[in-house]
Amino acid sequence: MKSNSHTEQKATPIDSRLKKPLRPKKTLKELQVGDVAQIVEFSNPNDMSKKIEAMGLRRGKQVEVLQRLGRGILVKTNNSRIVITSDLAKNIEVK
Amino acid sequence: MTKSIKVAFAGNPNVGKTTLLNHIAGTNLSVGNWPGVTVEKREGYLNYKGYDIHFVDLPGIYTLEPLSADEWIACDFLVEEKPDVIVNVIETSNADRDLLLTTELLEFERPMVLAFNMTDEAAKRGIEVDAQHTTELLDIPVVKTNGRNGHGTQDLLDSIIAASEGHRVSKPVTYSERIEKSLGKIEEGSEDGKVEKHTLLKLLSESEVATEQRKELEEFYHGRIANIISDERYAYANGLHAEILKKRITSARDLTDKLDRVLLHPILGFLIFLFIMFLLFKVSFDFSTPLMNWAQNFITGFLAPVVASVLASFGARKWVLGFFSEAIVGGVGFVITFVPLIATIYLALAYLEMSGYMPRIAFLMDRFMHKLGLHGKGIIPLLLGFGCNVPAVMATRTLEYKKDKLLVMTMIPFMSCPARLVVFSFFAIIFFRHPATVIFSLYLLGIVIGLLTALFLKKTAFRGRLSHFVMELPPYRIPRVKTVMKIVWMQVKSFLTRAGTVIFAASVVVWVLLNTPPGLKNQSDSAAAYIGKAITPVFRPIGIKDWRISTSLIPAFLAREIVLSSMGTIYSAEMPQSNAKIEFWHALGSQIEDLGTAMKESVISLFSPSISSLQSENQNQDLRQVIRSSFTAASALSFMIFLLLYTSCLATVAVMAREAGNKFAIGFLGYSLVIAWLVAFVVYHVGSLV
Numbered sequence: 001m002k003s004n005s006h007t008e009q010k011a012t013p014i015d016s017r018l019k020k021p022l023r024p025k026k027t028l029k030e031l032q033v034g035d036v037a038q039i040v041e042f043s044n045p046n047d048m049s050k051k052i053e054a055m056g057l058r059r060g061k062q063v064e065v066l067q068r069l070g071r072g073i074l075v076k077t078n079n080s081r082i083v084i085t086s087d088l089a090k091n092i093e094v095k
Numbered sequence: 096m097t098k099s100i101k102v103a104f105a106g107n108p109n110v111g112k113t114t115l116l117n118h119i120a121g122t123n124l125s126v127g128n129w130p131g132v133t134v135e136k137r138e139g140y141l142n143y144k145g146y147d148i149h150f151v152d153l154p155g156i157y158t159l160e161p162l163s164a165d166e167w168i169a170c171d172f173l174v175e176e177k178p179d180v181i182v183n184v185i186e187t188s189n190a191d192r193d194l195l196l197t198t199e200l201l202e203f204e205r206p207m208v209l210a211f212n213m214t215d216e217a218a219k220r221g222i223e224v225d226a227q228h229t230t231e232l233l234d235i236p237v238v239k240t241n242g243r244n245g246h247g248t249q250d251l252l253d254s255i256i257a258a259s260e261g262h263r264v265s266k267p268v269t270y271s272e273r274i275e276k277s278l279g280k281i282e283e284g285s286e287d288g289k290v291e292k293h294t295l296l297k298l299l300s301e302s303e304v305a306t307e308q309r310k311e312l313e314e315f316y317h318g319r320i321a322n323i324i325s326d327e328r329y330a331y332a333n334g335l336h337a338e339i340l341k342k343r344i345t346s347a348r349d350l351t352d353k354l355d356r357v358l359l360h361p362i363l364g365f366l367i368f369l370f371i372m373f374l375l376f377k378v379s380f381d382f383s384t385p386l387m388n389w390a391q392n393f394i395t396g397f398l399a400p401v402v403a404s405v406l407a408s409f410g411a412r413k414w415v416l417g418f419f420s421e422a423i424v425g426g427v428g429f430v431i432t433f434v435p436l437i438a439t440i441y442l443a444l445a446y447l448e449m450s451g452y453m454p455r456i457a458f459l460m461d462r463f464m465h466k467l468g469l470h471g472k473g474i475i476p477l478l479l480g481f482g483c484n485v486p487a488v489m490a491t492r493t494l495e496y497k498k499d500k501l502l503v504m505t506m507i508p509f510m511s512c513p514a515r516l517v518v519f520s521f522f523a524i525i526f527f528r529h530p531a532t533v534i535f536s537l538y539l540l541g542i543v544i545g546l547l548t549a550l551f552l553k554k555t556a557f558r559g560r561l562s563h564f565v566m567e568l569p570p571y572r573i574p575r576v577k578t579v580m581k582i583v584w585m586q587v588k589s590f591l592t593r594a595g596t597v598i599f600a601a602s603v604v605v606w607v608l609l610n611t612p613p614g615l616k617n618q619s620d621s622a623a624a625y626i627g628k629a630i631t632p633v634f635r636p637i638g639i640k641d642w643r644i645s646t647s648l649i650p651a652f653l654a655r656e657i658v659l660s661s662m663g664t665i666y667s668a669e670m671p672q673s674n675a676k677i678e679f680w681h682a683l684g685s686q687i688e689d690l691g692t693a694m695k696e697s698v699i700s701l702f703s704p705s706i707s708s709l710q711s712e713n714q715n716q717d718l719r720q721v722i723r724s725s726f727t728a729a730s731a732l733s734f735m736i737f738l739l740l741y742t743s744c745l746a747t748v749a750v751m752a753r754e755a756g757n758k759f760a761i762g763f764l765g766y767s768l769v770i771a772w773l774v775a776f777v778v779y780h781v782g783s784l785v
Contacts, residue, residue, distance in 0.1 A: 045319075051162055052565050053325070055565065067359045069359070069361060069364075071461065071465055079188040082565060082567050084563075
């Protein structure tokens with residue numbers, strides 16, 4: 001996966017839902033325990049994603065997946081640890 | 096002349112706002128190591144250097160854009176009530192996150208103090224804040240604090256006064272030129288003259304007066320205005336962070352990571368969770384039983400006869416002595432003997448709350464809960480329910496969606512609280528050979544009924560997709576003994592207060608009814624018996640045929656322990672009065688000796704592998720003998736189940752009404768009565784066959 005996939009597509013959320021991205025984007029949901037990645041973008045911005053960003057999972061931040069249990073994913077960024085469910089994590093694009 | 100200052104404590108969740116306030120104002124507000132302990136605004140007062148300071152502790156927020164009920168409370172207060180000074184508490188180690196809220200608070204352009212808290216933890220991670228430089232940059236007082244030992248609270252108080260006296264507001268937050276220009280135009284157009292940045296940004300993002308500026312910016316930045324503004328805020332917060340915090344590189348893995356590897360391990364973590372729950376149960380029982388036996392013996396075998404003989408020597412009348420031995424010793428005194436149990440269970444729960452393990456249970460259990468269509472984050476209120484249902488219902492405020500909130504609320508009252516445990520521990524010992532197993536099964540039954548209720552509602556009234564969640568896990572912290580002891584003491588105090596007020600009042604009422612009309616020969620002709628007999632037909636099918644028990648159930652709606660105090664009052668009237676003279680000093684000596692033995696037994700029993708102590712029971716035989724005559728094992732079990740499942744606690748019903756409306760609370764109360772009766776009915780009839 002190349003990092004430029006998102007710079008090419010400065011699409012609004014509506015557009016991204018209409019047409020399928022040319023290259024599949026990697027999301028936080030797909031990361032495995034031990035993976036380290038950087039947050040690129042929120043693909044479906046809403047009230048909840050704003051809260052997630054304010055909790056520290058925001059663009060440019062490096063995250064490490066510490067544990068996965070069921071639909072819950074435990075990630076660490078700087079000194080905070082956040083549990084996020086996979087249906088929220090799938091909207092967080094990472095590289 | 097004294098001057099009053101209204102101070103708001105604002106900050107991200109679990110940064111230690113309440114702990115700091117407890118240090119400063121001497122309050123005893125409850126604290127814990129998990130986000131969401133404070134769900135309502137709470138207050139403290141202090142007179143300091145001639146100032147009347149009124150502190151308001153707010154629920155934690157990540158931004159000023161609230162989603163859940165507790166977040167709304169905090170944001171509304173900051174926007175509407177305009178506190179004189181805002182104290183923004185920041186967890187130093189997480190300053191990069193916390194400074195976003197700081198930026199938003201600075202936009203209010205009000206007197207403000209920054210308190211960098213938990214500086215000791217940050218120092219261990221190689222993080223240090225440059226307070227001097229922060230003050231220079233923002234032109235507001237900046238202090239370093241440590242909530243664990245109270246360091247820096249004096250500085251904080253002085254800074255609050257300085258901020259309010261100097262009316263010093265921070266240097267205005269400045270965003271990029273284009274935005275500032277637009278904001279300038281909006282301000283020019285306003286009739287009020289100077290407008291603070293918070294309002295200007297709000298106008299820019301949603302008001303008609305700013306349509307033109309909004310369009311211009313959205314076109315230039317190719318984005319929505321809300322995102323443009325939040326990007327600006329993040330940029331400002333990041334800039335601030337880079338300026339004021341110094342970080343040395345330290346080894347990345349800390350203790351929390353190491354512990355989590357084990358405690359949150361998919362298999363091991365779950366087994367440890369079960370073990371911790373077992374331990375909690377075991378400690379609560381084994382440690383407290385010898386002490387409870389001692390307390391019972393102390394009250395009935397020492398305190399009561401001593402006071403009675405003193406009363407008699409003053410020539411007290413017969414009814415005074417009767418009132419004393421029945422309503423006071425039999426009712427209130429009886430309930431007080433359960434203090435050791437209450438204290439140990441809260442001790443265990445305090446460690447659970449203070450260590451940081453509790454929110455991890457939510458993460459561990461969501462795996463199973465979500466399969467049932469339930470929310471993992473909802474586990475926290477349920478766990479709190481084992482301590483007391485009232486704060487548990489309040490804790491549902493942290494859930495973002497109303498449906499989840501109501502669903503969790505319908506489960507909480509089935510989580511057995513210590514008040515119920517008190518009743519169970521008394522009955523189970525009389526009727527069953529393995530009381531601990533019976534009590535444990537009752538706890539499980541409560542959980543199962545709670546789950547079934549939620550599942551049923553999920554399939555009917557609260558249909559819909561399972562909601563997602565996001566939740567912060569705090570680092571593990573070793574609870575300070577002093578803090579834990581304070582929590583336990585607060586709980587014991589509230590139990591004793593209840594014993595001295597509502598339980599006492601109920602005992603008096605029951606006693607009076609029991610002796611009405613005056614001069615009765617036979618208790619079963621009293622008003623109390625009349626009332627009890629009137630409702631007995633309702634309870635007969637579940638095995639409760641004795642008026643003395645149905646009468647006890649009525650006042651028990653106020654609080655469950657009252658069932659015991661009422662029974663104690665009723666039955667002690669039937670027991671023969673012991674007129675044995677006791678020799679005061681000798682008896683006191685042997686009481687102290689017994690206490691020593693009991694403490695030793697308590698400690699020793701902790702080291703036995705199973706739950707053992709409840710089984711050797713021989714105290715307070717008289718009352719037990721009498722109660723034994725009114726029940727069979729099956730009817731005792733059905734009685735306990737009825738009391739477990741029916742929301743027999745006025746405080747819980749009241750808090751449910753406040754949080755979810757009268758209809759909901761009354762409806763639930765009705766439902767709990769029906770379900771309690773039905774389950775008790777089945778258990779009684781099946782049990783009678785065995």
